[in-house]
Amino acid sequence: MRANQGPDTGSSNYPPPVYAVAEDRGSVPPAGVFWWLGSTILLGAMLGAAWWLLAPTGRVFGDPGDPQQWVLRDLTLAGLEVVAGLAVGAVVAVRLRLPGVVARILAAVGGSTVGSLLALGVGEGLAYVFGPHGPEGVPGSVFMLHSYGALALWPATASLVILVAALIGLARRRE
Numbered sequence: 001m002r003a004n005q006g007p008d009t010g011s012s013n014y015p016p017p018v019y020a021v022a023e024d025r026g027s028v029p030p031a032g033v034f035w036w037l038g039s040t041i042l043l044g045a046m047l048g049a050a051w052w053l054l055a056p057t058g059r060v061f062g063d064p065g066d067p068q069q070w071v072l073r074d075l076t077l078a079g080l081e082v083v084a085g086l087a088v089g090a091v092v093a094v095r096l097r098l099p100g101v102v103a104r105i106l107a108a109v110g111g112s113t114v115g116s117l118l119a120l121g122v123g124e125g126l127a128y129v130f131g132p133h134g135p136e137g138v139p140g141s142v143f144m145l146h147s148y149g150a151l152a153l154w155p156a157t158a159s160l161v162i163l164v165a166a167l168i169g170l171a172r173r174r175e
Helices: 030-054 067-094 101-130 148-174
Strands: none
Touching: 030 067, 030 101, 067 101, 067 148, 101 148
């Protein structure tokens, strides 16, 4: 070994490759699909807790015996799900040109569906365990969702945002 040996500067591979490009540009690694599913499902649990805290007749404010506030309880979950759908759809829409777009879209929309159901379960479960408990004998006073159509808003909003972004991308490519 030589005493004044310097760094190897004769290498022809500069800059070094950061990653190898996959041969199959249509595939996405399974870890990416699990990330999309897991993150949307975790978002659903957080959405359910937020619904329980923020909705009228929920944990913080409102009278569970007042029927006029029951609609606001359903609308609170619907609004939270629209916001979550916009966020998930926007994140997927930014990545439409990356490989594995179909698997990513299916995982995001499927995870949004499961996350929506989990939001319902978490919100109603927290209300069952920690309250508030409506007056006995008054149907509908229990903290629950009366309008189950609100559960479809999250995956529908995410799908709509992705569709609009894809159509805009197609229109720009045709010009």
